[in-house]
Amino acid sequence: MVLRRYLRKNEIMESLFNFTLEELQTTLSLSKNFVAKQVWNWLYCCGVKSFDEMTNISKQLRQKLVEQYSIKRPFILKDLTSIDGTRKWLVKLNDGEKIEIVYIPEEDRGTLCISTQAGCGMGCRFCSTGSQGLTRNLEVFEIVWEIILARDCLDEWKNISKGIGNGRKITNIVLMGMGEPLNNYDNVVKALKIINDENGMAFSNRRITLSTCGIAPKIYDLARDIKINLAISLHAATDEIRKKIMPIAESFSIDEIMKACSVYAKSTNYRRITFEYIMIKDINDSIAEAEKLVKLVKKYNVPAKFNLIPFNYWVGCTFKEPSDIKKIMRFAAYITNARYPCPIRLSKGGDIMAACGQLKTSTRDF
Ligand code: SF4
Missing domain, CATH: 3.20.20.70 (Aldolase class I)
Incomplete structure (x- = not known):
């Protein structure tokens, strides 16, 4: 399934590059530390430009990321x-x-x-x-x-x-x-x-x-x-x-x-x-x-x-x-x-x- 994307009107989504690893875990309410590390790895070791590329992350979490956060560049x-x-x-x-x-x-x-x-x-x-x-x-x-x-x-x-x-x-x-x-x-x-x-x-x-x-x-x-x-x-x-x-x-x-x-x-x-x-x-x-x-x-x-x-x-x-x-x-x-x-x-x-x-x-x- 292709993840649904939308940008809420008049709202700039928060950049995921704002968080430390510990903050990422808390912010995303992740009970498991290794999931935060997986997201972190996609961001900082692979340089993905879309959440779709985070293939080992659950679709539910990817959907949340798409809806609430941004990884776009300047x-x-x-x-x-x-x-x-x-x-x-x-x-x-x-x-x-x-x-x-x-x-x-x-x-x-x-x-x-x-x-x-x-x-x-x-x-x-x-x-x-x-x-x-x-x-x-x-x-x-x-x-x-x-x-x-x-x-x-x-x-x-x-x-x-x-x-x-x-x-x-x-x-x-x-x-x-x-x-x-x-x-x-x-x-x-x-x-x-x-x-x-x-x-x-x-x-x-x-x-x-x-x-x-x-x-x-x-x-x-x-x-x-x-x-x-x-x-x-x-x-x-x-x-x-x-x-x-x-x-x-x-x-x-x-x-x-x-x-x-x-x-x-x-x-x-x-x-x-x-x-x-x-x-x-x-x-x-x-x-x-x-x-x-x-x-x-x-x-x-x-x-x-x-x-x-x-x-x-x-x-x-x-x-x-x-x-x-x-x-x-x-x-x-x-x-x-x-x-x-x-x-x-x-x-x-x-x-x-x-x-x-x-x-x-x-x-x-x-
Ligand atoms: S004016 Fe230039 S050299 Fe001085 S602190 Fe600012 S950026 Fe640095």
């Missing part, structure tokens, strides 16, 4: 592939808001960069998303959607059974797209628990990185709730320079952020914390700043690594790109010599506006 407005293989999607959410998702394939890994808010209210002056302002937080299912959608587009579902790092295209998740994840704390943590669940998508904590511009009190919450990798958008070694780049520096000092980082590192058994450092010409690119960075992480005894990212100009930004590659290399060498890893991250996907927020900014009329 609408893709743009799907772009760069000459370097970077892929970017601009997607439209149910209420018309747009977010970006970026996939970066490398030799030994495939990183998916996801968004946590539509727009961002932090206003970092080097960031295109920051110029858009915040529209709203993403719901749990909208954050989970980003991975589901990327797996659909990368034809990834057939690789899932091979296990992480063994033929899979998406091996790492980074929360570095649009938005400040710690300002959407509850939804982000719940989505991460779904992404992390070993019965489903099974991305281990070590393969998930959350990047924050430094909402210090929330870093303590994170230390309590989930042990993922932490990255700090630092971009300056002193509050004075940081305030020129990031308005959040008016609220939380580097001292407060570093103290929180120290506690976070302890909670993860001293896993390295990544400090993102965008090099902006004549603002923060002198060797004196590199010296201060090293002193800073030593002072707070934080196990650290740095990512050096030459600023990429976008229309409307007043900052300039660093023009001297030797200067960047000297900066990196100073930090590396102090025994902190400091790779220079050249931007990827420039031909498809892959940097955070650029594609959305350029397509305001969609």
Whole structure:
């Protein structure tokens, strides 16, 4: 029998991607845990797009799912592939808001960069998303959607059974797209628990990185709730320079952020914390700043690594790109010599506006 489908008038059905495994069992009033796991498996290991495909689930339960829940994906407005293989999607959410998702394939890994808010209210002056302002937080299912959608587009579902790092295209998740994840704390943590669940998508904590511009009190919450990798958008070694780049520096000092980082590192058994450092010409690119960075992480005894990212100009930004590659290399060498890893991250996907927020900014009329 073909299952009867209908959408109740004027009502958007709740997404099944909103629930943790435990919640799924309770919500669906399932007396047996293995049935919830079967549904979970269809969602997160098989990537089914209709409840009809859940062939080992009773017709009665499938009927209930059809009538009350949704597993539909968001609408893709743009799907772009760069000459370097970077892929970017601009997607439209149910209420018309747009977010970006970026996939970066490398030799030994495939990183998916996801968004946590539509727009961002932090206003970092080097960031295109920051110029858009915040529209709203993403719901749990909208954050989970980003991975589901990327797996659909990368034809990834057939690789899932091979296990992480063994033929899979998406091996790492980074929360570095649009938005400040710690300002959407509850939804982000719940989505991460779904992404992390070993019965489903099974991305281990070590393969998930959350990047924050430094909402210090929330870093303590994170230390309590989930042990993922932490990255700090630092971009300056002193509050004075940081305030020129990031308005959040008016609220939380580097001292407060570093103290929180120290506690976070302890909670993860001293896993390295990544400090993102965008090099902006004549603002923060002198060797004196590199010296201060090293002193800073030593002072707070934080196990650290740095990512050096030459600023990429976008229309409307007043900052300039660093023009001297030797200067960047000297900066990196100073930090590396102090025994902190400091790779220079050249931007990827420039031909498809892959940097955070650029594609959305350029397509305001969609
Ligand atoms: S860098 Fe991150 S926190 Fe800052 S404005 Fe951009 S998206 Fe927001």
